Amino acid sequence: MDELATGNKALPTFRKEGDAILLSLRGEIDLHSSPGVRTVLLDLLTKHKPKRLVLNLAEVPYMDSSAIAVLVEGMQKLRKDGGKIYLTNLQPRVRGLLEIARLDTIFVLVNDEQDALKK
């Protein structure tokens, strides 16, 4: 499937596969970049109403609580439409933060994008 541009360097492209949207986030996500990520993410969810949002975090070495808040907001929006959020390729610091926030058992953590598409 073709990659479509978002205009945001933290998540520059996305693609659709069936009822899923797949995104790769890039770089460190903190209060500086999270508002832009939030805008793009919520806009994609509103426009496409996917049943699955797959976020590849392989290139995200660090995120802070403002990024977590964006993910939770996205998850809540997806849930209203009967969808789920899948996270893949978590780096150690990101996984640690999800554990502190007790979100490691709430988001669906999968090994890679293909795992998410099979579920």
Next chain:
Amino acid sequence: MVQHHLELKLDSDPGSLAAVRKAVEMFSSNSGFSEKAANDVGLCVNETLANIIRHAYSGKTDRPIEIRVEAHDDRLIVLIRDWGAGVDPSTIPQPPYDPLTPGGVGLLCIKKLMDEVSYTPQSDGMLTMMVKLRT
């Protein structure tokens, strides 16, 4: 006794967060703290600064913040001074943390990852102190 220290002055601009966090992590690491401990301190400094920017300074990006990090024999002490609203975050009534509701993760991190945290109101702002013990 203070072995050495780091002092930083910055504006309340979110664009400064990453550089400050990395400077604190490097100082912590160079002071003999483990990578995990240095990362914990960096995250908590990030979260404290983000709270100051959002709440004490209501998102204004040109207000002053000063940071002093002291390496002691048995601990790292982080002092963060702002000239904002002067509200002690620990006194603000908050509902129990709910992972399904956005918000609250920053203070949760600070409580969990640092060994001591205190907020001392100043006549013109707030002094936040965080302590990480050597293990």
